[in-house]
Amino acid sequence: MKLGAMISDIFESVLKRPATERYPFERKAAPTQLRGRLLWNPENCTGCGLCAKDCPSNAIEVIVIDRKAKQFVFNYKVDSCLFCAQCVHSCRQGCLAMQADIWELAALGREGYQLNFGKEADVEAYLAGELPESPAKPAAKPAVESVSGA
Ligand code: SF4
Numbered sequence: 664m665k666l667g668a669m670i671s672d673i674f675e676s677v678l679k680r681p682a683t684e685r686y687p688f689e690r691k692a693a694p695t696q697l698r699g700r701l702l703w704n705p706e707n708c709t710g711c712g713l714c715a716k717d718c719p720s721n722a723i724e725v726i727v728i729d730r731k732a733k734q735f736v737f738n739y740k741v742d743s744c745l746f747c748a749q750c751v752h753s754c755r756q757g758c759l760a761m762q763a764d765i766w767e768l769a770a771l772g773r774e775g776y777q778l779n780f781g782k783e784a785d786v787e788a789y790l791a792g793e794l795p796e797s798p799a800k801p802a803a804k805p806a807v808e809s810v811s812g813a
């Protein structure tokens with residue numbers, strides 16, 4: 664390439680708008696089919712657990728406190744989710760959807776990646792370690808301690 668043509672290209676490029684988007688200063692509406700963060704609608708949930716069973720990355724746990732009273736805690740690990748939407752297809756009650764508008768999920772820490780949905784009191788009991796499935800529940804001591812010896 665001749666020097667003159669090169670300089671003209673450089674000036675043209677400097678004055679042109681960049682081809683890339685000016686994200687995050689300018690945002691385009693996300694496509695409606697985009698698979699963003701999962702949303703659980705408890706209204707028709709039966710606590711069947713099929714969504715959790717079919718999830719390939721164990722990103723869901725459905726804790727059933729009282730099926731009749733519709734007391735469930737829906738634990739969703741956003742940082743384990745593959746956004747495959749298998750759970751959405753597996754749920755026969757139509758309780759799950761991938762939110763197209765919630766996709767900016769990057770963060771510096773892991774806080775906020777563990778989402779617990781359900782009635783406030785149930786989620787509190789879950790977080791306080793009061794349910795058998797609670798993550799905060801201390802590991803039970805073994806009933807019999809093994810002793811090794813000659
Ligand atoms: S979108 Fe896929 S990986 Fe994420 S919770 Fe649903 S089944 Fe699991």
Ligand code: SF4
Binds near residue numbers: 709754
């Ligand atoms: S598959 Fe649907 S109905 Fe069953 S536990 Fe999951 S969200 Fe609830």
